[in-house]
Amino acid sequence: MARLNDMVESQRSHIESLSCPTFPQAVFSAPRPLSKCRVALISSAGLMRRNDENVSGNSDDYRRFDKTCQNRDILINHLSINFDRTAFAEDANSVLPKDILKSMAEDDTIERASDTHYSFMGATAPELLQKNAERLAQELTDLNINTVCLLPV
Amino acid sequence: MIAHWIEQAGINTVVIGLIKPHLEQIQPPRALWVPFELGRPLGPPGNPKLQREVLQQALSLVETAEQPILEEFKTEDPRATASSKWVAPSIETVTTVAEESAALKSYYQQQCVSQSRTSVGVAKTPIKELADLFDRVFQENELTTLREEISPRLMLRLAFDDLKSYYVEAALANNKQPSSMQIYDWMWHDTLLGKQMRELRHRFMASDDEKLVDLGTKFIVPHRWRD
Structure with a gap:
């Protein structure tokens, strides 16, 4: 379904028109054993906690979902209407798999699942996110997180 | 892009991505392309076994890749196929x-x-009030806010988003595991809301209002169900 050929023409051409910056000087960190990974999740689904303020359509900031946050407290507040929301309606792990990650920590597949996971508004122009992405990287370092799984929608 | 900025801090990153051409262009340090529809990077809802396979294959790239890599997840989403057991909610004629x-x-x-949860809530307003708001807009062209x-x-x-989520959850009742296409076909073609x-x-x-034009153009009906 996410194959471009399966999309209607207007959606396919919209996706093909989106700019994708390149990183000629990209960093690549050394491999790390899975059993030593301390992992946080970052979604771009514009997630919000039920009682928090709405996520604005061009927000460059990120939201935190700490261990007090249950799946029933998490909502999608993304600007786009062009992605499936039925999966999230049925199962929050199909977008933010924090229970799946926790199970991987419980059977020692990974060293630890982060207590806190994160979400950006994926509709925001990517270049506007750099400052807060770097701030988040520092926050993750301070929390002794060494691995991140990013989950665009 | 976020992956590049976080990797610069010495944190290993992996992207579970849905649009392969974007992954090929952005070239994040490690990426797993999954053949699922937009909105469900972990694939089928309510299938923790397959969801774990996706997450584990992605995270394994942190262990095995010694240079930038784009790998593919081979298993298709079993929930992408229509369920023969699903029946749309029954609604009498309404106006x-x-x-x-x-x-x-x-x-x-x-x-x-x-499910012990609901995905309805972004408008922070009861559904009855949102439905009344929708009816006023539709019948009287009256645009007002409830907040x-x-x-x-x-x-x-926000009212559109919550009303759609409410209808989606109504369609999911009885655990007959419909595909998203079944739900959205019903919602957009067979319901008064759609x-x-x-x-x-x-x-x-x-x-004549540019903002309304923008709302109508982008934020009411998804590409697939536009006419």
Whole structure:
């Protein structure tokens, strides 16, 4: 379904028109054993906690979902209407798999699942996110997180 | 892109991506392309075994890749196929979205109880009030807000989102595991909400108000169900 050929023409051409910056000087960190990974999740689904303020359509900031946050407290507040929301309606792990990650920590597949996971508004122009992405990287370092799984929608 | 900025801090990153050409262009340090529809990077809802396979294959790239890599997840989403067991909610003939959403209430409540959660809530307003708002907009072209801190246009967008989520959850009741296409085909073609949203889109796009044109163009009906 996410194959471009399966999309209607207007959606396919919209996706093909989106700019994708390149990183000629990209960093690549050394491999790390899975059993030593301390992992946080970052979604771009514009997630919000039920009682928090709405996520604005061009927000460059990120939201935190700490261990007090249950799946029933998490909502999608993304600007786009062009992605499936039925999966999230049925199962929050199909977008933010924090229970799946926790199970991987419980059977020692990974060293630890982060207590806190994160979400950006994926509709925001990517270049506007750099400052807060770097701030988040520092926050993750301070929390002794060494691995991140990013989950665009 | 976020992956590049975080990797620069010495943190290993992996992207579970849905649009392969974007992954090929951005070239994040490690990426797993998954053949699922937009909106479900972990694939089928309610399938922790397959969800774990996706997450574990992605995270394994942190261990095995010694240079930038784009790998593919081979298993298709079993929930992408229509369920023969699913039956759309039964609704008597109604004349307003308020009546229709009331008729769906038992389905919605059943789904909420079985899942112990709801994805409805971004408008922070009861569904009955959102349905009444929708009916006023549709019947009288009256744009108002129910929350004084947000504009009528944003109020309406959030109302659309919550009404759609409410209908989706009503369609999910009884655990018959419909595909998203089954749910959305029903919602956009067979419900009053869907039919009136499609009409409202055209009405807004013909408006003299640029913001309404924008709302109608982008934020009411997804590409696939536009006419």
